[in-house]
Amino acid sequence: MRMRWSVSFAIAGIIFVAAPAYGGYQVPPKAIAEIVDAPPTPWVYFSPDRRTMLIAEVPNLPSIEEVAQPELRLAGLRINPTTNDRARMRYAKGFSFRSVDGDVERPVTGLPSDVGIRSMQFSPNGRSIAFVVSRKDRLEAWTADVQSGVARRLLSRPVNGVYGAPLSWMPDSRSLLVKALPDGRAAIPAEPAVPSGPIIQENIGKKAAARTYQDLLKNAHDEQMFEHVATSEALIVSLDGKVTSLGIRGIIAQLSPSPNGAYVLSRVIHRPFSYLVPVSRFPVRIDVRDRVGKVVATVAELPLAEDVPIGFASARLGPRSVSWRADAPAQLYWVEARDGGDPKKQVDVRDQVISWNAPFDGPRVDVIGLGDRFSGITWGDDGVAFVSSWWWKNRNEKTWVINPSDPQVKPQLLWDRSWEDRYNDPGSPVMTPTATGRSVMIVAGNGEDIYLRGQGASPEGNRPFLDRMNIRSRTVTRLWRSEAPHYESMSAFLDVDGGKIITRRESKTEPPNYFIRDLANGNLKQMTRFPNPTPQFAGVQKEMIRYQRDDGVKLNGTLYLPDGYDATKGPLPVLMWAYPQEFKSADAAGQVTDSPHRFVRASLYGALPWLTQGFAVLDDPSLPIIGENDEEPNDTYVKQLVAGAQAAVDELVRRGVGDRDRMAIGGHSYGAFMTANLLAHCDLFSAGIARSGAYNRTLTPFGFQSEERTFWESPEIYFEMSPFMHVDDINEPILLIHGEADNNSGTFPMQSERFYNALKGHGATAKLVMLPHESHGYRARESVLHMLYEMNAWLEKYVKSVPTTSQPSSTPPKPEDRL
DSSP, X not given: OHHHHHHHHHHHHHHHHTOGGGOSSOOOOHHHHHHHTSOOOXXXXXXXXXXXXXXXXXXXXXXXXXHXXXXXXXXXXXXXXXXXXXXXXXXXXXXXXXXXXXXXXXXXXXXXXXXXXXXXXXXXXXXEEEEEEEOSSOEEEEEEETTTOBEEXXXXXXXXXXXXXXXXXXXXXXXXXXXXXXXXXXXXOOOOSSOSSOOOOOOSSOOOOOXXXXXXXXXXXXXXXXXXXXXXXXXXXXXXXXXXXXEXXXXXXXXXXXXXXXXXXXXXXXXXXXXXXXXXXXXXXXXXXXXXXXXXXXXXXXXXXXXXXXXXXXOOSSOEEEEEOTTSSSEEEEEEESSTTOTTSOOSOSEEEEEEETTSOXXXXXXXXXXXEEEEEEXXXXXXXXXXXXXXXXXXEEEEEEOTTOTTSOOEEEEEEETTOGGGOOOEEOEEEOTTSOEEEOEETXXXXXXXXXXXXXXXXXXXXXXXXETTTOOEEEEEEOOTTOEEEEEEEEETTTTXXXXXXXXXXXXXEEEEEETTTOOXXXXXXXXXXXXXXXXXXEEEEEEEOTTSOEEEEEEEEOTTOOGGXXXXXXXXXXXXXXESOXXXXXXXXXXXXXXXXXXXXXXXXXXXXXXXXXXXXXXXXXXXXXXXXXXXXXXXXXXXXXXXXXXXXXXXXXXXXXXXXXXXXXXXXXXXXXXXXXOOOSEEEEESOOOOGGGSTTOBTTBOSOTTTOHHHHHHHOGGGGGGGOOSOEEEEEETXXXXXXXXXXXXXXXXXXXXXXXXXXXXXXXXXXXXXXXXXXXXXXXXXXXXXXXXXXXXXXXXXXXXXXOOXXXXXXX
16 A cells, blocks of 8 residues: 555656646746857867867757657666667767868768767778768768768668667778678567566575666566667678678677777677666676687676675676777787675785787786776886776775786886875876777887876866876976966877877867967967857856865865956855765865866856856855765765855855855755755755755665665664655755656656655645656756756745845955965
8 A cells, every 4th residue: 555655646746747737848037048059069079190170060959859759778778769779869960070280171971961970980090980870760880081071871781879889990991890780680579468477586595785776677578678679780891881790699788809900809798687787787798709700719708797796896707898908919908806896805916907819729817916996907008008996995096007018027006196186196198099099108208208198186276287207217297287367178199299289278258179289389279269159158257266164174166256246236146056075085175176267158957047147156166075084974974064065155155245045055966965955954045956866865775976885784874864854854945856767876756756745745845846758967958948947936936035134245255265
């Protein structure tokens, strides 16, 4: 009875929210609606030789009709059964080529009208581009010649985009690996009208804890459907139309050619499937094949992995991250756990990196044993590569220098640091494409020097940089750093020897565009001239502010004020939009992680649109949740959350820009969880807006966000952090918005439905808006406009219109509080 009652109540809640009495989809004020239709900035790609730009035209938001197209939800995937592609993909609608040092764009011709384009990739020699075209009923492989700009269909058979890349270039630039729909494909399996029996799952004494996943397989028909839509045939298709089958027919997760083109690495998923975990945990066979599809060697046959420990540093048993060494003709590498994949075990070597050379009939060689969990390899040349590891408990990452050609050479520790410490981040190696289409580090100075680029986090904000480092001496030479009043980041080297780089440069009032920078003299040449998509925000005042929590933790945020505002006009209503973060270091938690010089563009999903309605906006204020040493951050989540919010409110009031009586708090996902908790545990805000959140942590009992402990290990933490458990303390108006097809782990639509029912049952002022066909992020133009309409109406009624007793502040901000 209880289950039947709660389900019908939830359904009633949905019907109530979507009832015709509300008049269907609504539109916010014109000033906000115009932001929705502002032209998106084009996508830009550079050819391997950095001589050609591909500029892709991006459409605005799709219609609800498009978003509402049928989709399958299988094995953790969302699938469009009509096109046999992933559902909810973002496509370009056209593109053009342009020389990096020229001004004339060459539009690509020969494309069908009204299509979507994705998976654009230059050939290794940069003369062609391959891409996927989504038509009304199929997915197709296409190519275009860079010089002529003429596009043509590569293959008459449809391709399969359901799982893994649908196509990739062979190293010779004359052919591609393609995952096509099988010839003679059977009709889509019909769902039986009458079940053949119950659905049974059984466990006999084996631990198989799993975090909360969405869209899992549920029955035998789901299994048949998944196998039907995910099955592909592997082909090699040349640019002149020759088709060679590799003889692989199945659920192909990966097809990757060796750098010399002699072999193909394949990963093929097979039964038995699982109703507990997604496709990434299904059984998989990993093989090396030759160019006609013959199996040369089998790397591994991995079983179903339902029993992987749930800790963040847990790992699947057997080979992981199997890939080709980028700078060698045909050498595989991978990593295997030596601790059973269990981070709780105490061992000297957790992960072992292994290599295996063609022709794959010799021994597998141990390259380096890691005391922490493997995170990746960055290849350079025969004498240098970087191997990185990480460990969650202490937020530590290490980078080792190895000699990939001689495993007997002892690895050297290059960096040993906390990834939370962004001020001392050395950056990451600058990469360059090889002639075979792989990426390797730029190695200079007789094999001893590399280039590093990074965000350059600092107390004055992010200042991206380019360095040159000698690996042997560890000496670092700064070649360039972004300077105020611009924010400029390196995209790629244009000419290493000539000291020229491609950068993306912007300021508060100048939209991002691409430039060529001469490192020797600082000269700039502008390559693109993308216009300001929202000129109405040109006069917005932006400032990064600093303040501190009552326990001394340093905080910061970005304050936006409407065009034309000055302090004589008195304090404004405020919308604070936030997302808390966990830290193991109070010092790291107080670091500045943005730039005051970034372009002001109003995201449809944030708070900036309300600058047009007379609100002050505090965007992304620091709300760190800190647990140093043996303490976990969430041990004092509520206390720290409220303290951070109190500090932000007090600072805005002290500056005279924020009205203490008219403050709103809002957030999306974990920010929605934060919003509900703040309304439950303090009286700082007049109202709250919570989108796509989770409010009852007992529904995610095997961990959530950065919490590794289970509900049974720490029930008091789950209870204290769940606003559902404190719903009787919420006495401020709260607007709940949720996509009714949310597929994010843990944020089931039921979370908002049950939270709303609890609020209503306790007499709270609350509203629940369920957006049809929307997932965790909202895509349809009608949905986004309606979301903005609901938010604006809520803010107008419960924040802006609230009577105030606030007076202008007489305490101006101190210079040290500005960035």
